[in-house]
Amino acid sequence: MTVVAMQVNGKQVSADVEPRTLLVHYLRENLQLTGTHVGCDTSQCGACVVHVDGKAVKSCTVLAMQAAGALVRTIEGLADGDKLHPVQEAFKEHHGLQCGFCTPGMIMTAVDMLRRIPKPDETTIRHELEGNFCRCTGYHNIVKAIKAASEVL
Amino acid sequence: MYQFEYHRPKTLDEVTALLARLESPKILAGGMTLLATMKQRLAAPSDLIDLQDVTGIAGISVDAKNVTIGAMTCHHDVASSKDVAKAIPALAYLAGRIGDPLVRHRGTIGGSIANNDPSADYPAACLGLGATIVTNSREIPADDYFRGMFETALKENEIIVKIVFPIPQGAAYQKFPNPASRYAMVGVFVAKTAAGVRVAVTGAGPGVFRMTAMETALAKNFSAAAIDGITAPVEEMLQDMHASSEYRAALTSVMAKRAVAGVSA
Ligand SMILES: Cc1cc2nc3c(=O)[nH]c(=O)nc-3n(C[C@H](O)[C@H](O)[C@H](O)COP(=O)(O)OP(=O)(O)OC[C@H]3O[C@@H](n4cnc5c(N)ncnc54)[C@H](O)[C@@H]3O)c2cc1C
Ligand code: FES
Ligand code: FES
Numbered sequence: 001m002t003v004v005a006m007q008v009n010g011k012q013v014s015a016d017v018e019p020r021t022l023l024v025h026y027l028r029e030n031l032q033l034t035g036t037h038v039g040c041d042t043s044q045c046g047a048c049v050v051h052v053d054g055k056a057v058k059s060c061t062v063l064a065m066q067a068a069g070a071l072v073r074t075i076e077g078l079a080d081g082d083k084l085h086p087v088q089e090a091f092k093e094h095h096g097l098q099c100g101f102c103t104p105g106m107i108m109t110a111v112d113m114l115r116r117i118p119k120p121d122e123t124t125i126r127h128e129l130e131g132n133f134c135r136c137t138g139y140h141n142i143v144k145a146i147k148a149a150s151e152v153l
Numbered sequence: 154m155y156q157f158e159y160h161r162p163k164t165l166d167e168v169t170a171l172l173a174r175l176e177s178p179k180i181l182a183g184g185m186t187l188l189a190t191m192k193q194r195l196a197a198p199s200d201l202i203d204l205q206d207v208t209g210i211a212g213i214s215v216d217a218k219n220v221t222i223g224a225m226t227c228h229h230d231v232a233s234s235k236d237v238a239k240a241i242p243a244l245a246y247l248a249g250r251i252g253d254p255l256v257r258h259r260g261t262i263g264g265s266i267a268n269n270d271p272s273a274d275y276p277a278a279c280l281g282l283g284a285t286i287v288t289n290s291r292e293i294p295a296d297d298y299f300r301g302m303f304e305t306a307l308k309e310n311e312i313i314v315k316i317v318f319p320i321p322q323g324a325a326y327q328k329f330p331n332p333a334s335r336y337a338m339v340g341v342f343v344a345k346t347a348a349g350v351r352v353a354v355t356g357a358g359p360g361v362f363r364m365t366a367m368e369t370a371l372a373k374n375f376s377a378a379a380i381d382g383i384t385a386p387v388e389e390m391l392q393d394m395h396a397s398s399e400y401r402a403a404l405t406s407v408m409a410k411r412a413v414a415g416v417s418a
Contacts, residue, residue: 002159019159019201020191043189044333046255055229055258061188062259065159066181066203109255116233130335131253 004064008033009077017064024048026064027074035075035104039133046132049105049112050074056112058131075104078111087111087149096145098136106132110146119150154188155197163206165289165312172310175200180312182225182264185256210263210314215240218320224263224313232257241282243324243342243415247274250328252335263313269360271302271391272336274328276361281342281353282324285317301360321346325415327408328356331395338396339404343412345375352409357390357401367409375417377410 004021005014008031015030027033027050036059039047043061050059051073078085087110090096097103106129113120113128120128125143134142158175162168172178179198181187190196204210204225211225215236222231231237232249251257251265251274265275266286279286279295286293289312298306307313321344328340337356341364344351350371352364370379385405390398 019157020154041192043185043256046253049255056255057258058255061184063159063184063188063201065161066184066205068161113254128254131255 002065004068006064006067006070006072008072009074015064019063019065021064022060023050023052023062023064023067023072024059026067027059027072033074033076037101037104039101039105044131044133045102046105046109047102049108049132051108051112054115056109073108075108078107085111086152087114087146090145090149090152091142094141094145094148096137096142102132102134102136106134106142110149113146114150114153118153120146122147154191155194157191157198158200159203160200161203161206163208165207165210165314168202168204168207168312169289169310171200171202172312175202178202178310180204180267182261182267183227183259185252185260186264186268186270204263213237215320220244220318220320221315222262222318223315224266225261226263228252228257228260228262228265229254231262240320241318241324243326243344244278244282244318247278247326247328247340247342250274250326250330250335262316266298266316267305267307267313269299269303269305270336271358271360272331272334272338272340272356274326274337274340274355277326277337277340277342277353277355278318279316279353280361280363281326281344281351282318282321283344283346283348283351284319286313287315287317288313296363299361304360319346323416325412327411327415329404329408339401339408341405341408341412343371343409343416345416350375352412354385354405354409357385357405359389359391364405364409371413375413377413380406380409380413 037047039045048060176199178200181201181203211223228248228251238245324344326342328337339356342353352367355361385402387402390401392398
């Protein structure tokens with residue numbers, strides 16, 4: 001076991017874990033931040049997307065130890081108190097979710113996308129979502145929500 | 154995943170020393186391939202040596218002749234580099250078509266070239282541009298480096314440090330992505346270089362290869378029409394659940410023609 005420390009959603013955290021612990025399990029099981037989901041565990045679905053040092057990554061394919069010392073942001077760190085982040089607000093407004101399983105990953109990917117590409121067109125949004133699967137919505141409203149968020153951000 | 158010890162050295166010398174000392178160590182770059190393999194228990198290294206803090210092995214530099222990319226440079230950095238886009242636009246384009254944005258934020262060129270997946274994209278750019286793979290002990294021309302499915306000229310514990318791509322007169326990459334994984338079902342890289350035309354094909358065969366018949370035809374007449382009727386050997390193509398060997402051979406011709414048209418454009 002090794003002590004792994006990092007900053008998560010602005011707070012300094014640490015936990016004693018095995019070197020093989022994945023970042024997603026560190027977040028969910030050691031920090032009880034269960035907003036980050038595990039859909040496939042094989043880097044396909046994007047349900048586990050979080051930001052590490054400002055970049056969106058699949059946390060099921062990152063070791064907690066690789067993120068030691070990093071700045072991590074999860075879905076729990078997006079809202080400002082009771083005020084939802086504009087991308088969260090847009091997903092709510094445009095029905096960008098049904099069961100909600102893919103949503104944390106979708107939103108973290110979308111926030112990262114809009115950081116890099118402030119005004120994406122629909123084709124760009126769809127390409128940028130290639131690493132995030134949704135089994136419910138058919139993507140249409142997700143794309144709409146991201147487009148709408150880009151207009152207010 | 155089996156247990157292992159984790160190391161995060163800061164210099165190449167420390168990496169070399171660890172590799173020599175430890176029982177069955179493996180280098181960890183972006184982890185996009187290695188961690189997946191370890192989860193499936195197809196690999197069980199005693200130790201992982203994470204390269205993320207090692208100095209001098211990440212980053213991009215461009216001079217009049219070459220684009221040099223450090224092994225630990227992630228796909229996203231290559232795809233979004235203005236310098237790469239100016240010197241070898243086809244290389245930036247290729248990097249931006251690897252997997253998805255999340256994979257591109259972690260996956261590295263060194264990891265991709267070391268792994269040499271038969272459907273990976275970077276091997277096509279290395280072979281198509283006649284790149285040099287620079288390791289901690291020597292320089293290996295791409296023509297000698299790729300040895301078929303997951304096989305390379307790397308010796309045990311040899312570390313890729315950077316890849317040097319000579320800037321061509323023109324180049325283009327076209328791939329038909331597997332709709333699920335985005336790996337190349339077939340990808341063709343065509344380059345017009347000072348030393349002649351080069352055509353490298355990935356995804357189609359058991360490893361990246363050059364289509365010399367196309368190169369000869371294109372040297373005489375650089376147009377899509379010139380390679381009409383030149384097909385990849387069906388019996389040497391891969392065959393799996395995604396595509397038959399006939400389909401891959403046909404795709405090779407189509408992607409090659411599109412790439413040639415892309416260079417001329
Ligand atoms: C969902 C998904 C989609 C993908 N789609 C594509 C795609 O479309 N096209 C494509 O080309 N690839 C694709 N990939 C693979 C991706 O490009 C990986 O980045 C790449 O295969 C491995 O790079 P890595 O940095 O993650 O290496 P790692 O997984 O860390 O390492 C891979 C291997 O290389 C060795 N290694 C790493 N660095 C070095 C070095 N400097 N010197 C010597 N050995 C080294 C490691 O020991 C290991 O054996 C995809 C991956 C995923 C998960
Ligand atoms: S759980 Fe990480 S990509 Fe599916
Ligand atoms: S809303 Fe159910 S998987 Fe996307």
